[in-house]
Amino acid sequence: MPDHVPTDFREHEPAVSPTDTFAVVRSEDGRWYTVTGPCPTCRATVVFRVAYGVLGPPKRLLGGGRRTPEPLTGSIPVYCQCGYPHAEKPPESPDSGCGAFWEVPVPPPAPGTTT
Ligand SMILES: [Zn+2]
Numbered sequence: 001m002p003d004h005v006p007t008d009f010r011e012h013e014p015a016v017s018p019t020d021t022f023a024v025v026r027s028e029d030g031r032w033y034t035v036t037g038p039c040p041t042c043r044a045t046v047v048f049r050v051a052y053g054v055l056g057p058p059k060r061l062l063g064g065g066r067r068t069p070e071p072l073t074g075s076i077p078v079y080c081q082c083g084y085p086h087a088e089k090p091p092e093s094p095d096s097g098c099g100a101f102w103e104v105p106v107p108p109p110a111p112g113t114t115t
């Protein structure tokens, strides 16, 4: 695992190396996706959680208990949240990383898998 690279902060979309792999884990109730992998720019391991199914249009609740959202398809926009200091970061920036953002493809759901 390479060390963290203290690049200057810059909002940019880096190319993701094909050798970098990202774990996309869907929560049990289908409402969260956790993406874990190396930042393509600063090489820190980024754990990125996205809410899914809770920010969409309100669903009609007609009894029958909780419904699990359909599995996400496509890709998840991720941005670096390494937490390391990066020079040139504007103080007003809400980012806690190097400014990199990229998209992680969501693997197709594996039927019957419960991990
Ligand atoms: Zn960083």
Ligand SMILES: [Zn+2]
Residues within 6 Å of the ligand: 039, 040, 041, 042, 043, 044, 080, 081, 082, 097, 098, 099, 100
């Ligand atoms: Zn980064």
